[in-house]
Amino acid sequence: MCCGVTIGDMATNRRPGSQGALRAANQARVVQALRAAPATQSEIAERTGLAHATVSNIVRDLRERGAVSTQPTVHQGRRASLVTLERAEGPTVVGIDFGRQHVRIAVAADDPVVLVEDEVVLPVGHRADDSLAIAAERLDELLEEAGLQRGSVAAICVGVPCPIDLRTGAILGHSILPEWDGVTQDRISEAFGMPVELANDSDLGAIAERAFGSYGEVDDLIFVKLGTGIGSGLVIGGRLHRGSFGIAGELGHVQVDPAGTLCVCGSRGCLETLASVRVMAQSLSAVFGRPISSADIVRQALAGDPATRRVVADAGAAIGRAIANAANLLAPAVVVVGGPLAELGDLLLEPVRDGFERFALHALTTSTRIVGTSLGSRAEVLGAVTLARQSAKAAAFI
CATH class of the missing domain: 3.30.420.40 (ATPase, nucleotide binding domain)
Incomplete structure (x- = not known):
C-alpha cells in the first residue's frame, strides 16, 4: 500500500473553494509526522499543530486507503490508538510538471496517494537542457528521501505548457516556452535515463480532475x-x-x-x-x-x-x-x-x-x-502521476 502523501513546502490555499488543497496539505503534515516513528493521534496533533478532530479524520481516511494501520496502546495512562505508516507497495511512478518559472516533481506508488513532492523555481527563459538536469537531480534527492532508488521507477510522465506534435514527439514551444521549441520526447528521456511520456499541462489538469478531483x-x-x-x-x-x-x-x-x-x-x-x-x-x-x-x-x-x-x-x-x-x-x-x-x-x-x-x-x-x-497548483503534476501510473500498469501486461 502507499505510505503517505506529499511532503515539502506545499502552499496551503486558504480560499473556501480550495478545500481539496487544504486537506492534501494537512495529510502531508500527518504523514511527515509519522515518517520518523509511529505515534498516537494526540502525539500527531502535537507534532503538526493540527486540531485533534482534523487528525482523527485524516487518520481514518489514510487507514481506509491502507496507507496507515492502527493498534490499541496506552498513552499517558489512557487507552489510545498507535498509528503506523505502512510501506509502499507496487511500482514507483513519477510526475513532473514544467512551467514558465517552475518545475514540480511528485513521486508516488501504485495508489492515488503521493509519497514525496517538491517545487523548484526556475528562471524566466530557462532552457530545456539546464532545467531537465535540475529536475533529474531533484528527483534523485526526493527518491532518497522516500527510501527509493532510481531503478525502482517504473514510469515517468513530463508535462509542459506547450502543444506537442504526437507524430514526432516534439514540443511546439513557440508561445509559453519558446526555448523548448523542437525539444523531443527522446531528448527528455535521455535526461532522465529512461523512457518518459510527454504531455501537455492542460491535458494533465483534465486527467487530474477526474482522478484526484470530484469529477x-x-x-x-x-x-x-x-x-x-x-x-x-x-x-x-x-x-x-x-x-x-x-x-x-x-x-x-x-x-x-x-x-x-x-x-x-x-x-x-x-x-x-x-x-x-x-x-x-x-x-x-x-x-x-x-x-x-x-x-x-x-x-x-x-x-x-x-x-x-x-x-x-x-x-x-x-x-x-x-x-x-x-x-x-x-x-x-x-x-x-x-x-x-x-x-x-x-x-x-x-x-x-x-x-x-x-x-x-x-x-x-x-x-x-x-x-x-x-487541486490548486498541483493539478498538472497529479495528472502526470496518473498518466505515469497508467503507463506502468500497461507495461506490466506487455
Whole structure:
C-alpha cells in the first residue's frame, strides 16, 4: 500500500473553494509526522499543530486507503490508538510538471496517494537542457528521501505548457516556452535515463480532475488552465481528446477580437492577448509603475483594489466567451478553471460565468457547470502521476 502523501513546502490555499488543497496539505503534515516513528493521534496533533478532530479524520481516511494501520496502546495512562505508516507497495511512478518559472516533481506508488513532492523555481527563459538536469537531480534527492532508488521507477510522465506534435514527439514551444521549441520526447528521456511520456499541462489538469478531483464520474469535461498562456484539456466520452496529432484544446488561440492585438501565433485578437495572466500583469504594471506578478494579482484583487478587480473581470468575461464557443461544440457537463488565479474563486469565476451565459446556447447555461479547481497548483503534476501510473500498469501486461 502507499505510505503517505506529499511532503515539502506545499502552499496551503486558504480560499473556501480550495478545500481539496487544504486537506492534501494537512495529510502531508500527518504523514511527515509519522515518517520518523509511529505515534498516537494526540502525539500527531502535537507534532503538526493540527486540531485533534482534523487528525482523527485524516487518520481514518489514510487507514481506509491502507496507507496507515492502527493498534490499541496506552498513552499517558489512557487507552489510545498507535498509528503506523505502512510501506509502499507496487511500482514507483513519477510526475513532473514544467512551467514558465517552475518545475514540480511528485513521486508516488501504485495508489492515488503521493509519497514525496517538491517545487523548484526556475528562471524566466530557462532552457530545456539546464532545467531537465535540475529536475533529474531533484528527483534523485526526493527518491532518497522516500527510501527509493532510481531503478525502482517504473514510469515517468513530463508535462509542459506547450502543444506537442504526437507524430514526432516534439514540443511546439513557440508561445509559453519558446526555448523548448523542437525539444523531443527522446531528448527528455535521455535526461532522465529512461523512457518518459510527454504531455501537455492542460491535458494533465483534465486527467487530474477526474482522478484526484470530484469529477471521476464526469465523462465530458473541459479543464481550462489560465496562466502565462491559456490552454484547455478536453475529456470527451470519458477519454482524453488530443486531436489528430496532439494539439486539440488551444483555447488561448480562439479569436475573440478580429481587430485586436497581434498574437505570437500570427493571428489577431486571440484570447491570450486579452486574458492571460501575462497580459493582466502587463496592464497592472503600467498602472502601478512596478512589475506585477500573478501572486500580486491575487493579493490585490482579494484586498479589493479596483484596478486589479477590473482587469480580472474583463479577462474573466473574455474567457467565458471563449469557453462558450467551445461548449457550443462539445457540450461538457463541467468546465474546471485552474491556474495561478484559481485562488480568486468567485472574483474570477463570476465574470467567466457571465461571459459564458451571454454567448452559450441557453440549454448549456442551465446544464454546464463552471467551477474552480480544488487541486490548486498541483493539478498538472497529479495528472502526470496518473498518466505515469497508467503507463506502468500497461507495461506490466506487455
